[in-house]
Amino acid sequence: MEKKITIAIDGHSSCGKSTMAKDLARAIGYIYIDSGAMYRACTLFCMQQGLILADGTVDAAALESLMPQIEVSFRLNAATGRPDTYLNGKNVEADIRTMEVSSHVSPVAAIPFVRAAMTAQQQRMGADGGIVMDGRDIGTAVFPDAELKVFVTASDEIRATRRFDELKAKGENPVFAEVLANLRERDRIDSTRAVAPLRRADDAIVLDNSHITIDEQKQWLLDRFHERISTLTEQP
Ligand code: CDP
Numbered sequence: 001m002e003k004k005i006t007i008a009i010d011g012h013s014s015c016g017k018s019t020m021a022k023d024l025a026r027a028i029g030y031i032y033i034d035s036g037a038m039y040r041a042c043t044l045f046c047m048q049q050g051l052i053l054a055d056g057t058v059d060a061a062a063l064e065s066l067m068p069q070i071e072v073s074f075r076l077n078a079a080t081g082r083p084d085t086y087l088n089g090k091n092v093e094a095d096i097r098t099m100e101v102s103s104h105v106s107p108v109a110a111i112p113f114v115r116a117a118m119t120a121q122q123q124r125m126g127a128d129g130g131i132v133m134d135g136r137d138i139g140t141a142v143f144p145d146a147e148l149k150v151f152v153t154a155s156d157e158i159r160a161t162r163r164f165d166e167l168k169a170k171g172e173n174p175v176f177a178e179v180l181a182n183l184r185e186r187d188r189i190d191s192t193r194a195v196a197p198l199r200r201a202d203d204a205i206v207l208d209n210s211h212i213t214i215d216e217q218k219q220w221l222l223d224r225f226h227e228r229i230s231t232l233t234e235q236p
Contacts, residue, residue, distance in 0.1 A: 009021045009133070009152065010200070010204065012183070013185050020221050021034075022082060029130075035136075042109075043197065044087060070117075073086045077093075112195045148228045150224065151206065151207070153203070153206070
């Protein structure tokens with residue numbers, strides 16, 4: 001049987017990484033893991049526990065002592081055919097996608113012990129290969145030996161428009177300028193944090209998807225996958 005590889009898809013906020021990662025996983029029969037959902041679930045936990053202080057900073061000392069109580073998992077939703085995110089046994093898929101969570105997630109994700117806990121869990125989930133994981137540090141820190149690495153980006157305005165439309169479709173009432181400011185601020189925090197900052201791995205293939213359709217993007221990724229598999233099988 002063909003060897004199952006590890007596929008790391010990283011990139012900027014709201015650039016459609018998860019859509020392409022999910023579609024690829026489904027097409028090739030791999031497991032899909034949304035690492036951003038795990039940081040979002042941790043952030044929701046902080047909000048529920050009152051750990052986000054009035055000035056927007058996180059009570060890291062309190063969070064560190066509560067960290068062992070955070071259990072994030074994924075379960076397939078039969079209706080959508082996609083995994084839903086669970087926080088301590090409760091389905092939080094919708095709750096983690098709000099603007100409020102988006103506005104607090106990057107400071108939470110910058111905390112070293114939060115990253116250590118999530119990274120360890122992600123490495124366990126992907127230990128046997130056959131996984132497509134998307135995020136910010138998958139190709140650089142979580143799976144530096146991944147056989148296929150992709151770094152996705154698109155212009156700020158296009159990314160903000162996509163996220164704005166997505167939030168609207170979900171019944172939220174987003175303000176475009178806020179969505180744009182949030183994604184720029186998250187990119188800034190994610191790229192400048194001390195631990196596992198967002199950056200392109202040296203061996204990642206770059207995709208700027210500003211002007212391509214979802215179908216074209218899907219095909220592009222599938223082609224990269226087959227290309228990589230054929231180079232691996234050609235090797236003695
Ligand atoms: O959906 P979007 O691309 O906007 O973000 P996401 O993938 O849901 O990730 C939300 C946030 O989690 C990011 O802005 C990062 O702060 C953090 N994150 C991270 O630090 N490392 C990852 N591997 C994935 C996400």
